[in-house]
Amino acid sequence: MTEETASLIVHYMVNYQGQLNRTFAALVDPTRRAILAHLERTQEASVSELARPFAIKLPAVLKHLDVLEDAELIRRTKLGRTVTVRLNPDPIRAAMNWLQRYERFWPQRLDRIAAYAERKEAEQTKRRR
Amino acid sequence: MTEETASLIVHYMVNYQGQLNRTFAALVDPTRRAILAHLERTQEASVSELARPFAIKLPAVLKHLDVLEDAELIRRTKLGRTVTVRLNPDPIRAAMNWLQRYERFWPQRLDRIAAYAERKEAEQTKRRR
Numbered sequence: 001m002t003e004e005t006a007s008l009i010v011h012y013m014v015n016y017q018g019q020l021n022r023t024f025a026a027l028v029d030p031t032r033r034a035i036l037a038h039l040e041r042t043q044e045a046s047v048s049e050l051a052r053p054f055a056i057k058l059p060a061v062l063k064h065l066d067v068l069e070d071a072e073l074i075r076r077t078k079l080g081r082t083v084t085v086r087l088n089p090d091p092i093r094a095a096m097n098w099l100q101r102y103e104r105f106w107p108q109r110l111d112r113i114a115a116y117a118e119r120k121e122a123e124q125t126k127r128r129r
Numbered sequence: 130m131t132e133e134t135a136s137l138i139v140h141y142m143v144n145y146q147g148q149l150n151r152t153f154a155a156l157v158d159p160t161r162r163a164i165l166a167h168l169e170r171t172q173e174a175s176v177s178e179l180a181r182p183f184a185i186k187l188p189a190v191l192k193h194l195d196v197l198e199d200a201e202l203i204r205r206t207k208l209g210r211t212v213t214v215r216l217n218p219d220p221i222r223a224a225m226n227w228l229q230r231y232e233r234f235w236p237q238r239l240d241r242i243a244a245y246a247e248r249k250e251a252e253q254t255k256r257r258r
Contacts, residue, residue: 017159024156030146033227040230089234096228098162101169103225105218 019072020098023091026071031056032064036073039087047083148201149227152220155200160185161193165202168216176212 026032035050042049051061065085068074075086155161164179171178180190194214197203204215 020162021157021159024153027153028150028157030150033149037230087231087234089231092228092231096225099221099225099228101166102216102218102221105216
């Protein structure tokens, strides 16, 4: 391995970790997840369409879009006064790729998630009593 | 739908969103991801085994373990002086479940991620010149 190849690999790994940091950080917020879910259904949307379902002001929505764009999860294009937002699913793919190593722990995948949801619900119900 | 059923569904959804918030927040940090990756390989590990690869002090590692435990991504059991840490992959499954809706955007899944990695690397190389 040449020094240049080694340096490229290290550089790629650092870059990959940085991208994962940004992707997961962008996904922490439920409003940003809802924006991505909207774009998943409609492919593209204007900023005002994206802002409509939320009880927050437009500048707050624009801040969320900045975070999503920094993480490269969306792309914005401007035509006249209309900004169109599109989903870029590549970083989500990279995040899933990282998470997929844990798949071998799910022997009965759908059964397990259903059992998990039921268990959480039962715990919460118990706590409320 | 009875009022109780509706309330349970709303409660579950809020709880589900809260769990996703905690899971993605726990995954933002590369040290916490490395701890999970370690547990993926070894199934279980002592705190000192987990701390060994990192250039950070034990209290910092313990803080990361607290975050992972709050997100229910790990479980700790104590026997005498030894704390054993085990992976709980269920929240990861829930996170993947959320991300999986974007799978339809990957027509050639592995090709796309390879192209994405290469593009990022080329961009970075260009920037460094």
